[in-house]
């Protein structure tokens with residue numbers, strides 16, 4: 001990944017990975033107005049390094065090297081124009097420095113770069129989500145020196161770069177373990193050499209960091225001989241943040257701003273969260289959870305390999321960040337902290353996997369998030385609409401994944417419907433039930449590849465005529481959802497494009513008698529069509545659903561819908577072969593014309609065209625488009 005050109009045994013110059021170069025350029029330009037984040041990012045890294053040391057030291061106490069009071073120290077040197085952020089955390093070995101600081105090893109890097117638009121405001125937001133981390137240093141520094149020693153090792157490493165194309169790396173000495181980042185400030189960045197200003201930035205961004213952030217105290221010194229006084233730095237240390245785990249504090253002591261700042265710290269998001277829930281659970285399992293729902297979906301929401309989301313702590317000690325064990329996939333957008341009082345400190349990923357305690361914590365946390373969403377849906381519908389737009393498609397994975405909470409998730413789902421006929425998904429199943437006709441027994445829906453195909457589907461004709469609402473489903477995940485969500489509050493969900501259409505009590509006896517009569521009259525035609533279409537269809541029937549279109553295709557009651565079969569095929573999966581049923585509308589002029597056609601060859605052409613059109617109307621693809629065109633032409637001429 002990096003190209004090494006050895007300059008000497010001890011000092012090497014190496015090129016940044018191409019993506020790093022690109023990111024550096026972009027970042028310096030688009031985040032320039034956001035300089036303060038540099039401190040936030042570097043403090044955050046220092047705090048992670050301390051967490052890692054604490055965790056490793058559980059099994060190897062000697063890593064503390066007689067220095068177990070962990071902290072972060074910030075200092076500046078006005079004359080040298082440097083700002084230094086130092087920690088006594090885990091530190092890095094030479095290869096770690098090269099791998100961590102010279103390359104971007106994150107999942108989703110490619111998607112990230114593809115998403116950049118060149119629009120500064122939009123890109124700044126994306127870069128924020130991606131997490132600029134250490135590289136943000138170059139927003140305010142034209143040279144960065146990093147000196148680090150891994151806990152337990154003797155050799156230290158010095159890394160240095162101007163943030164352009166390359167960096168140097170060489171061996172050095174460092175007494176204490178941990179990392180020191182020295183920013184050589186750019187011209188015009190003097191505010192970072194101001195004691196008061198630095199402290200106010202640190203307080204703003206890092207109050208919730210659990211480590212003490214220490215700076216030298218400064219005090220006012222009067223001038224001598226009547227000259228003006230000035231602030232001078234003393235030798236005394238001062239802790240400038242609250243340094244307590246925010247989630248462990250009592251709710252009433254935490255301000256809205258602190259909750260928001262903490263969210264930004266753990267999520268690297270620029271925006272405030274949409275909602276959060278903070279609770280202390282006591283009883284069999286004791287734990288604290290502070291869980292946030294973001295306002296915006298991250299660019300890698302659909303990347304199933306991402307493992308971030310929930311940080312697990314045991315008695316304030318950071319253990320790991322592993323969304324999988326603590327949140328189900330369908331809630332993978334949730335960010336936050338879970339701090340258990342019962343799990344062993346040396347808990348490993350394997351233990352987490354099988355732990356009943358962890359399962360209980362997970363179940364409890366899922367309930368909290370679902371209740372939070374319910375609360376937002378009930379009390380802040382505009383916020384819920386925003387949530388749905390960002391995460392609705394992910395939540396739709398829920399009923400298939402989380403059987404125990406199926407009903408609860410179902411009440412949170414929103415759909416587009418024929419009620420408003422717009423693409424906006426804002427109809428809940430409860431709304432639907434409340435609008436159902438008194439005689440209506442099931443919830444009707446249609447699935448299609450696109451919203452337009454669903455909305456314009458011929459299958460809807462009878463429903464529109466009778467004023468019966470139908471849910472319009474066109475997200476890919478809808479088919480998966482409908483596989484597990486088959487009823488809601490005792491009412492079955494029924495596809496209007498599958499099986500025989502039985503409108504039950506929505507039809508009166510006169511309707512049914514008229515239908516029977518049409519069927520009897522079309523019996524001959526149906527037989528001729530079956531013979532002409534042969535294997536292409538499972539059956540031919542007189543429709544019940546169409547009023548304006550000549551024909552439509554319907555899947556058998558127990559067959560896959562045409563839409564699902566196409567999704568599976570596109571995904572390269574084998575779908576069970578099932579032939580569609582062709583339903584015809586004998587009162588349509590085209591069908592009348594077909595019925596009157598005595599010439600067998602022309603009749604067959606009409607029959608195939610009718611079938612192919614019905615397939616096209618529902619978003620399907622013709623097996624043999626050329627023969628469709630040929631037939632159409634022969635009929636036109």
Ligand SMILES: Nc1ncnc2c1ncn2[C@@H]1O[C@H](COP(=O)(O)OP(=O)(O)OP(=O)(O)O)[C@@H](O)[C@H]1O
Pocket residue numbers: 041045046049087089090091092100101130131132133134135179268
């Ligand atoms: N002070 C530090 N001590 C030890 N390791 C560090 C330190 N700073 C950075 N690193 C290492 O360098 C890696 C890259 O840091 P960087 O800030 O670029 O990204 P990150 O922290 O992994 O991601 P993000 O900032 O998006 O959370 C870190 O994951 C960590 O392994």
